[in-house]
Amino acid sequence: MNAVTDPSGDAGPPGERLIAAEGLEVAFGGRRVLEHVDITVSAGEIVTVIGPNGSGKSTLVRTLLGLQPLSAGHVWRKPGLTIGYVPQKLQVDAIMPLTVTRFLTLTGRHDRATVERALAETGVGHLADAQFHVLSGGEHQRVLLARALLRSPDLLVLDEPVQGVDFTGEAALYELIGVIARRHRCGILMVSHDLHVVMAATDRVVCLNHHICCAGTPEAVTHHPEYRRLFGARAAGALALYSHHHDHHHHTVSGAVVTPETNRPEPPHA
Amino acid sequence: MPEDFLVRAALAGIGVALAAAPLGCFIVWRRMAYFGDTMAHSALLGVALGFLLGLAPTVGVILVTTGIAILLILLQQQRRLATDTLLGILSHSALSTGLVALSLMAWLRIDLMGYLFGDILAVTALDLYLVYGGGALVLATMAAIWRPLLAATVHEDLARAEGVPTLIVRLVFMLLVALVIAIAMKIVGILLITALLIIPAAAARRFARTPEQMAVMAALIGAVAVLLGLGGSFGFDTPSGPSVVVAAMLLFVLSLVPIGRRIDG
Known part of the structure; x- marks a missing residue:
C-alpha cells in the first residue's frame, strides 16, 4: 500500500523525468485551491x-x-x-473563419504535408480544409x-x-492517446473528472481534491479509502471496469506496471 | 467634377474604413463590441482634456480612451460586478462627464453635434494627413501583431503556453483601437464609431474562409458604405455620419440574403 500513500508513486519512473512539482500551493484571493501538491511525469508514462x-x-495543469x-x-x-x-475549453465562434489547417499553424509555421501527417495520425486527415467551428466533439478533440x-x-x-465525445468515442480516443505515447515516447499528463475509461488507460493515477488524496496504480487507487470517500458509488464501477482489464498487464509487488512501453493496458471495449 | 470638400470627405471616409476593418474583425471575434463602444464614448472626455491642457484633441482622445481601457481591465479583476455592468457604468459615465466638462468650459465654442455624430463634410487637408498617417500606422502595426493576436484570440492560455506574449499584444491592440477612435471621430462621430468597426466586419463574415479574407472584405464593404453614405448624405441632405452607418447596415442586410451557392464556413 506504499504505492497509495506516496504521492509520487513508488516505483522508479519508466523514463527520464520531464516535469516535477514539489509542495505546490496556489491561492485565489486568500482561498487555497491547491496545497502540498507533489507530482512528476516521466518520459513514456501516462499520468x-x-x-x-x-x-x-x-x-494544477x-x-x-x-x-x-x-x-x-x-x-x-x-x-x-x-x-x-490541449486546453479544456477551446471554442471558436462561428464568426471567426478558421480552417483546421490554419488552426494548426496559428503559432508555429508548418508546411502542408506536416500538418496533414499530424491530422492523419489522429484520424482526421480528411478535415484539413474544414472550418474549425463545424467540427463534431470527437473531431474537435482529435x-x-x-x-x-x-x-x-x-x-x-x-x-x-x-x-464532448460519446462513450465509444472516448475509448477510441484513450486508445489513440496510448498509441501516441508509445510512438512518440512522450510523457502524458491527463486530467479527467470521469473515472471509468481513463483509469484503465493510465499508468499512474493521482486523485486530487485541493491536495493529493492518494496516488498510485489505477488498481491501488481504486482500493484506497480516500478515493472511495471522494467518488462514492461511482468508484465501484471504475473498479469493476478496471478489474476487467487488469489481467492484461503485470505489476511489480509494489504496484508499478511492468514495461509500460510494451505492455500498456488496453482500453476497455465496453 | 465633384466639389473639393466631397472628394476630401470621400478620401477621409475610405481611409478610416480601411484602417478600421482589421480592428473591427478582432473586435467582433473577441466579443469586444461594447468594450470598443465604451472606449469611443470616453473620447469626448478626451476632447475636453485636450482643450484643458492645450493639447490637440486627438492626443487627449488617445490618452483618455486608453486610460479607460486599462481601468476597465483592472476593474475586471474584481468579481462583484459583471463586465457588462462595468461597461455600462464606464461608458455612460465617461460620455456624461465629457459633456459636463465641455459645457463647464464656457469659453469654448465647439460643434458638439460634430463630435457626437461626425462632420465628414468639414474635413480639412490636415485631417486627411491625420487619417492616412494614423491609418498607415494602424495597418502596419496590425500586420506586425496579426499572428500573435490571432493566436491569443483563439485561445489565450494556449497561445501563452506556446510562448505568445499575449499581454503585450493585447495592450498594443487596445492602443490601436484608441488611435482609430481618434482618427474616426471627425468622420462618423464618437457615438457611431463602433458601427463602422463592427458592421463591415459582420457583413464580411459570409464571404470569408480565412481571417485575412474577412479583414479585406470588411475594408471593401466599409469603403463602399462610406461612398454610398456620402452620396446619400449629399443627395438627400442627411447628416453624413448616420448616413454612412445606414449604408453599412444595408450592406450587412444584403450580405444575409442567400444568393446562389453560399460560401459556407
Whole structure:
C-alpha cells in the first residue's frame, strides 16, 4: 500500500523525468485551491489526475504550464522541455473563419504535408480544409491532439481530452492517446473528472481534491479509502471496469506496471 | 467634377474604413463590441482634456480612451460586478462627464453635434494627413501583431503556453483601437464609431474562409458604405455620419440574403 500513500508513486519512473512539482500551493484571493501538491511525469508514462469538479485539476495543469503563479513550492522542467497542450475549453465562434489547417499553424509555421501527417495520425486527415467551428466533439478533440503533436512534444498535457465525445468515442480516443505515447515516447499528463475509461488507460493515477488524496496504480487507487470517500458509488464501477482489464498487464509487488512501453493496458471495449 | 470638400470627405471616409476593418474583425471575434463602444464614448472626455491642457484633441482622445481601457481591465479583476455592468457604468459615465466638462468650459465654442455624430463634410487637408498617417500606422502595426493576436484570440492560455506574449499584444491592440477612435471621430462621430468597426466586419463574415479574407472584405464593404453614405448624405441632405452607418447596415442586410451557392464556413 506504499504505492497509495506516496504521492509520487513508488516505483522508479519508466523514463527520464520531464516535469516535477514539489509542495505546490496556489491561492485565489486568500482561498487555497491547491496545497502540498507533489507530482512528476516521466518520459513514456501516462499520468492521470482525477478529481471532482472544482478540485483544482485545471489549476494544477495551468500551474505546471507556467500560466498560473504559485504561492509556494516550485516546478522543475527538464531543460528544453517542449510541451504540447490541449486546453479544456477551446471554442471558436462561428464568426471567426478558421480552417483546421490554419488552426494548426496559428503559432508555429508548418508546411502542408506536416500538418496533414499530424491530422492523419489522429484520424482526421480528411478535415484539413474544414472550418474549425463545424467540427463534431470527437473531431474537435482529435484536431487539438494533432495540433499538440505538431510541436514534437516531450510532454503532452491534456485537460479533459474526451470532453464532448460519446462513450465509444472516448475509448477510441484513450486508445489513440496510448498509441501516441508509445510512438512518440512522450510523457502524458491527463486530467479527467470521469473515472471509468481513463483509469484503465493510465499508468499512474493521482486523485486530487485541493491536495493529493492518494496516488498510485489505477488498481491501488481504486482500493484506497480516500478515493472511495471522494467518488462514492461511482468508484465501484471504475473498479469493476478496471478489474476487467487488469489481467492484461503485470505489476511489480509494489504496484508499478511492468514495461509500460510494451505492455500498456488496453482500453476497455465496453 | 465633384466639389473639393466631397472628394476630401470621400478620401477621409475610405481611409478610416480601411484602417478600421482589421480592428473591427478582432473586435467582433473577441466579443469586444461594447468594450470598443465604451472606449469611443470616453473620447469626448478626451476632447475636453485636450482643450484643458492645450493639447490637440486627438492626443487627449488617445490618452483618455486608453486610460479607460486599462481601468476597465483592472476593474475586471474584481468579481462583484459583471463586465457588462462595468461597461455600462464606464461608458455612460465617461460620455456624461465629457459633456459636463465641455459645457463647464464656457469659453469654448465647439460643434458638439460634430463630435457626437461626425462632420465628414468639414474635413480639412490636415485631417486627411491625420487619417492616412494614423491609418498607415494602424495597418502596419496590425500586420506586425496579426499572428500573435490571432493566436491569443483563439485561445489565450494556449497561445501563452506556446510562448505568445499575449499581454503585450493585447495592450498594443487596445492602443490601436484608441488611435482609430481618434482618427474616426471627425468622420462618423464618437457615438457611431463602433458601427463602422463592427458592421463591415459582420457583413464580411459570409464571404470569408480565412481571417485575412474577412479583414479585406470588411475594408471593401466599409469603403463602399462610406461612398454610398456620402452620396446619400449629399443627395438627400442627411447628416453624413448616420448616413454612412445606414449604408453599412444595408450592406450587412444584403450580405444575409442567400444568393446562389453560399460560401459556407
